[in-house]
Amino acid sequence: MSRNEQELKDALRALAATGPQEAPADVERVLLDAFRRKQRSRGRVARICGALAGAAVAAGLALMFRIPPQPPKPEARVTLPSPPPVAAAAPEPIALAPKKVAPRQVRTARPPTPSAIVPEVATNFYSLPDADIFAPVEDATVIRVQLPRSAMRMVGLPVNEERAAERIRADVVLGQDGIARAVRFVQ
Amino acid sequence: MPESASDSSGDLLRRMRGGDEQAFVALYREHQGSVFRFALHMSGSVDVAEEVTQEVFMALIRDAKQYDPNRGSLAAYLVGMARKMVFRALELKADLPQTEPEDDAVDLIADNQDIAADLAWSERLEILRKAVLSLPPNYREVIVLCDLDEMDYAEAAGVLGCAVGTIRSRLHRARALLAEKMRAGDGRESTRCPA
Numbered sequence: 519m520s521r522n523e524q525e526l527k528d529a530l531r532a533l534a535a536t537g538p539q540e541a542p543a544d545v546e547r548v549l550l551d552a553f554r555r556k557q558r559s560r561g562r563v564a565r566i567c568g569a570l571a572g573a574a575v576a577a578g579l580a581l582m583f584r585i586p587p588q589p590p591k592p593e594a595r596v597t598l599p600s601p602p603p604v605a606a607a608a609p610e611p612i613a614l615a616p617k618k619v620a621p622r623q624v625r626t627a628r629p630p631t632p633s634a635i636v637p638e639v640a641t642n643f644y645s646l647p648d649a650d651i652f653a654p655v656e657d658a659t660v661i662r663v664q665l666p667r668s669a670m671r672m673v674g675l676p677v678n679e680e681r682a683a684e685r686i687r688a689d690v691v692l693g694q695d696g697i698a699r700a701v702r703f704v705q
Numbered sequence: 706m707p708e709s710a711s712d713s714s715g716d717l718l719r720r721m722r723g724g725d726e727q728a729f730v731a732l733y734r735e736h737q738g739s740v741f742r743f744a745l746h747m748s749g750s751v752d753v754a755e756e757v758t759q760e761v762f763m764a765l766i767r768d769a770k771q772y773d774p775n776r777g778s779l780a781a782y783l784v785g786m787a788r789k790m791v792f793r794a795l796e797l798k799a800d801l802p803q804t805e806p807e808d809d810a811v812d813l814i815a816d817n818q819d820i821a822a823d824l825a826w827s828e829r830l831e832i833l834r835k836a837v838l839s840l841p842p843n844y845r846e847v848i849v850l851c852d853l854d855e856m857d858y859a860e861a862a863g864v865l866g867c868a869v870g871t872i873r874s875r876l877h878r879a880r881a882l883l884a885e886k887m888r889a890g891d892g893r894e895s896t897r898c899p900a
Contacts, residue, residue: 526887531853533837541758550726651767653768
């Protein structure tokens, strides 16, 4: 190595030693905050996933043992069977209009009259808290589950305290990693 | 990177994925310096360096599984991420209307030829810093990685995704360019340290 090259290297080394060498402490604080939020969110997601898994197992058992439908009540409500998980594109962000879904045929003593068919009304899809911490959804799966009405609070929807323990149907969007990202509620 | 450091990073990463906050802090403290310095020397801006450092580790928090240990060390992976973010930040900066003319190290050096001989060492380092920033990006990054951050050729090749031979030849050319700029700048043959 020539003298000039050596001197240039020395100068570069000296340059490397000047100026700040580390990121300010603020950066560590911000990152630590984000890390904690993600851990908290993972805990919540694990609980939701547990509930979803339970719902899926229950649905599977119901199908396996072909539980006969309840006899129609006087108001003749129709129960829609839970659809199997289906692959779908990322959810439409806004779907204000009530979504009407033609019910599947149910086994009843008498076929339901048109007046007995209750159309489904769905809310928009709401992002679950801290869902943005996870990788963007590239391959979403939507599954239909039942949740306690109190779960609506999770996305900031009002809940009637008297009905908080009742169940409500929900479509949950799962990312490719199996982590829930969004939910909508269906009536 | 020494094997022990790599092993320690791998272990910390595993614990971090499991939610261990202390492991994340240790991992951050182990690698933030090299990420920050790389971004600083590449961009010449403390703000960009801070932002890039934050984004690199945020990405690690979001999805640590993206890192594949078979493709290189964690340090190389993090600096590689920083490299992409620095280029993106510099592109964005270039798109913004400039309120004042950009510093041009070569012009600065040429304009100051007569007084360069009297510059204090700190001023000479400032000229060198600007000369580094004025290098084309592919030469600048090898100078930053190998000479400023003292990364070995193999690891630098891992960061840049090229062959070790490419690193050698780029480094040779980059040093020659720098020496030329410095010679032109101070009218002397070399960048001599003060006695």
